[in-house]
Amino acid sequence: xxxxxxxxxxxxxxxxxxxxxxxxxxxxxxxxxxxxxxxxxxxxxxxxxxxxxxxxxxxxxxxxxxxxxxxxxxxxxxxxxxxxxxxxxxxxxxxxxxxxxxxxxxxxxxxxxxxxxxxxxxxxxxxxxxxxxxxxxxxxxxxxxxxxxxxxxxxxxxxxxxxxxxxxxxxxxxxxxxxxxxxxxxxxxxxxxxxxxxxxxxxxxxxxxxxxxxxxxxxxxxxxxxxxxxxxxxxxxxxxxxxxxxxxxxxxxxxxxxxxxxxxxxxxxxxxxxxxxxxxxxxxxxxxxxxxxxxxxxxxxxxxxxxxxxxxxxxxxxxxxxxxxxxxxxxxxxxxxxxxxxxxxxxxxxxxxxxxxxxxxxxxxxxxxxxxxxxxxxxxxxxxxxxxxxxxxxxxxxxxxxxxxxxxxxxxxxxxxxxxxxxxxxxxxxxxxxxxxxxxxxxxxxxxxxxxxxxxxxxxxxxxxxxxxxxxxxxxxxxxxxxxxxxxx
Numbered sequence: 484x485x486x487x488x489x490x491x492x493x494x495x496x497x498x499x500x501x502x503x504x505x506x507x508x509x510x511x512x513x514x515x516x517x518x519x520x521x522x523x524x525x526x527x528x529x530x531x532x533x534x535x536x537x538x539x540x541x542x543x544x545x546x547x548x549x550x551x552x553x554x555x556x557x558x559x560x561x562x563x564x565x566x567x568x569x570x571x572x573x574x575x576x577x578x579x580x581x582x583x584x585x586x587x588x589x590x591x592x593x594x595x596x597x598x599x600x601x602x603x604x605x606x607x608x609x610x611x612x613x614x615x616x617x618x619x620x621x622x623x624x625x626x627x628x629x630x631x632x633x634x635x636x637x638x639x640x641x642x643x644x645x646x647x648x649x650x651x652x653x654x655x656x657x658x659x660x661x662x663x664x665x666x667x668x669x670x671x672x673x674x675x676x677x678x679x680x681x682x683x684x685x686x687x688x689x690x691x692x693x694x695x696x697x698x699x700x701x702x703x704x705x706x707x708x709x710x711x712x713x714x715x716x717x718x719x720x721x722x723x724x725x726x727x728x729x730x731x732x733x734x735x736x737x738x739x740x741x742x743x744x745x746x747x748x749x750x751x752x753x754x755x756x757x758x759x760x761x762x763x764x765x766x767x768x769x770x771x772x773x774x775x776x777x778x779x780x781x782x783x784x785x786x787x788x789x790x791x792x793x794x795x796x797x798x799x800x801x802x803x804x805x806x807x808x809x810x811x812x813x814x815x816x817x818x819x820x821x822x823x824x825x826x827x828x829x830x831x832x833x834x835x836x837x838x839x840x841x842x843x844x845x846x847x848x849x850x851x852x853x854x855x856x857x858x859x860x861x862x863x864x865x866x867x868x869x870x871x872x873x874x875x876x877x878x879x880x881x882x883x884x885x886x887x888x889x890x891x892x893x894x895x896x897x898x899x900x901x902x903x904x905x906x907x908x909x910x911x912x913x914x915x916x917x918x919x920x921x922x923x924x925x926x927x928x929x930x931x932x933x934x935x936x937x938x939x940x941x942x943x944x945x946x947x948x949x950x951x952x953x954x955x956x957x958x959x960x961x962x963x964x965x966x967x968x969x970x971x972x
Contacts, residue, residue, distance in 0.1 A: 503722070503723070503726055504694060504698075504722040504723075504725060504726045504729075505546075505718075505719045505722040505723060505726070508694055508722065509551055510548060510551045510552075510555065511555065511576075511578060511587070512555060512575060512576060512578070513526065513527060513555055513559070513574060513575075514575075515555075516548050516551070516552060516555070517548075517682055517686055517687075517690055517718065518547070518680065518681075518682030518683060518686050518687075518718075519547070519548060519552070519679055519680065522541075522552065522677050522679060525677070526552075526556060526559075526574075527574045530559060530560075530572045530573065530574050531574060535560070535572065535655070536674075536675040537650050537654065537655060537656065538647055538650075538655070538656040538657075538658070538673055538674040538675065539553075539556070539655075539656070539657050539658065539674060539675050539676075539677065540632070540657075540658040540659075540660065540663075540666070540670075540671065540674040540675070540676050540677070541553065541657070541658070541659045541660075541677050541679055542659075542660050542661070542663040542676065542677070542678055542679065543661070543678060543679030543680065543681075544661060544681060544715075544716060544717060545661055545717055545719065545720070546714075546717035546718050546719025546720050546721075547679045547680070547681065547682060547716065547717055547718060547719075548679060548718065549630075549659040549660075549661075549679055550628070550630055550659050552679070553628045553630075553657040553659055554586065554587070554596075554628070555576065556626075556657060557586055557594050557626040557628065557655075557657065558576040558578075558582070558583050558586050558587070559572055559573055559574060559575075559576045560572045560622075560623060560624045560626060560655060561582040561583075561586065561591075561593070561594070561622040561623045561624055561626070562576040562577055562580055562582060562583055563577075563580040563581065563582050563583075564577055564580060565577045565579050565580065567580055567581070572623070581621070582621065582622055582623075585621075591621070591622060592620055592621070593619040593620055593621060593622035593624070593625050593626070594622065594625075594626045594628070595611070595614070595625075595626070595627050595628070596628040596629075596630065597611070597627070597628070597629050597630070598630050598631065599629050599630060599631045599632050599633070599634040599635045600630075600631045600634045603634050603635055603636050603639065604636055604638075604639060605636065605638040605639045605642050607639065608635070608639040608642045608643050609642060611627060611643075612642065612643070612646050615627075615646055615650060615651065615654050616651070618651075618653055619653055623653075624653055624654070624655050625653055625654045625655070626654075626655045626656075626657060627654070627655070627656050627657070628657045628658075628659070629656070629657070629658050629659070630659045631659065631660060631661065632658040632659065632660050632666065632670075633660045633661070633662045633663070633664075633665035633666050637667075640666075640667050640669075640670055643670070644669055644670070644673075647670065647673045647674075648673050656674070658674065663676075680716075681715070681716025681717070682714075682716050682717070682718055683716070683812070684708070684711045684712055684812035685711075685812050687710075687711035687714055687716075687718065687721050688704075688707055688708055688711040688812070690718070690721075691707050691710055691711060691721060691722075691725050692704070692707050694722070694725065695707065695725065695729070698729055700728070700729040700732050700738075701732055701736060701737040701738065702725075702728060702729075702732065702737070702738045703737060703738065703739045703740065705739060705740040705814060706728070706738050706739050706740045706742070706743045708740075708812065708813075708814065709740050709743055709744070709752070710724050710725055710728065710743070711812070712812065713747065724747065727746065727747075728743060728746065731746060740752065744780075744782075745780060745781060751777060751780075751782075752790070752814075752817065753816070754773060754776070754777050755777075755787065755790045755791065755794065756794065756817070756820045757773055758770055758773045758774055758777075758791070758861075759791060759794055759795075759824070760824070761773065761865070762836070762861065762864055762865045762868060763824070763828055763832065763836070763868050765865055765866070765868065766865070767861075767862055767865045767866065770861050770862075770865050771858060771861065771862070774787070774857070774858065774861060778854055783853075784847065784853040784854055784856075784857040785844065785847065785848055785853060787857070788840060788843065788844050788847065788857065788860075789844070791840055792837070792840045792841065792844065794821075795833060795836050795837050795840060796837070797811055797813070797821050798821050798824045798825050798828065798833060799830070799833045799834070799837065801821050801822065801825045802825040802828070802830055802833065803830070805825070808821065808822065832868055835864075835867060835868065836864055836868060839860070839863065839864050839867065840860075840864070843856075843857075843860040843863075843864075847860065
């Protein structure tokens with residue numbers, strides 16, 4: 484967006500119809516697109532070298548510039564230049580020629596923008612195909628922009644196949660979608676596909692800070708960071724939040740992160756860290772009290788759980804790779820919290836907390852009583868994070884205990900061995916189990932084999948008893964563990 488455009492926007496009459504920020508600051512040139520450098524580079528190279536495809540498809544999450552890119556590309560293909568003498572596509576549409584103005588105002592008859600969510604049927608596509616055979620009236624190319632193209636019916640896609648494969652040289656198709664999986668492969672194979680990425684938090688922060696300055700809004704950097712994180716990589720979502728904040732800032736003055744949290748129903752970040760610390764320390768009472776406080780302030784339980792998941796994720800990453808701490812888009816205070824927790828919490832406990840949060844989040848999202856369900860989840864996590872020892876603790880406790888597995892494993896005394904040999908030599912096993920042995924068997928090779936088997940059987944029974952003693956010793960070393968020994972048969 485040029486400085487002239489910004490000045491014109493600021494000089495708009497107050498009586499003029501209000502425009503939301505997402506429309507007021509919509510990207511108008513390739514250089515205005517934020518966070519999509521690879522896409523911009525490729526499209527510019529295609530225009531410069533004349534290798535312009537007949538069909539493009541832009542895909543990605545909501546609010547990252549798919550439709551804006553399609554409109555910019557339409558203007559770039561048809562721009563006449565400020566003097567009206569430009570005869571070829573340009574990477575920098577002027578914005579002042581007749582074609583640029585008419586396309587921007589959605590009144591150019593050669594650039595048709597269609598919403599596939601409202602025009603899903605084959606009749607709509609037939610009407611579009613009929614118009615393809617006519618050359619453009621004023622523009623250089625006829626451009627068909629179909630938004631949310633995945634909403635077209637199967638019949639509509641089939642009707643479009645032939646025209647999309649071999650359109651006239653003056654026709655260009657530009658599709659936009661948030662769900663690329665629903666588009667037939669036959670359509671995808673006929674288009675150049677571009678994946679628009681989520682915009683990173685630091686880039687969104689700088690973008691929102693610039694707009695807040697242009698709107699003369701007083702918003703702290705912490706609040707802008709919170710808006711950037713809450714946007715989820717979507718420029719439009721972030722601008723919608725910023726719009727709401729600017730509206731309220733006229734009355735309350737400067738907006739900080741705490742004020743913003745109350746406005747948006749978000750949990751205060753510092754409070755969330757306090758709850759996380761209470762959870763990992765097993766302080767269930769403090770956990771529930773603090774959660775009740777933020778809930779009464781208007782915090783959505785699901786947003787609170789989402790914040791807990793983000794905190795757990797950040798701590799785990801820093802636990803594994805400490806150098807990642809400086810790359811996280813968070814405040815210095817949060818970095819201190821993460822460093823402290825990463826040093827004191829084991830990886831296995833963090834993994835347990837993460838798994839329970841993920842499972843609980845999806846369970847609670849389908850419930851009506853989200854507050855009660857979240858309390859139960861917090862109780863479960865708080866109890867589990869302290870009651871179950873991790874693997875390292877178990878190993879250390881075994882090493883420090885008086886259990887000597889190597890000695891107990893061979894807990895057969897010499898006297899017991901001697902008794903076993905005496906019992907076998909006196910045919911005691913034959914007397915106890917006459918069904919298995921024949922007392923009349925002579926001292927042959929077969930009787931020696933039977934005697935050997937009887938001895939082995941006795942040793943197995945003795946070892947089994949010894950193993951049971953070892954298990955009892957291990958259980959005694961962990962009196963807090965909820966493990967029940969099976970009754971001996």
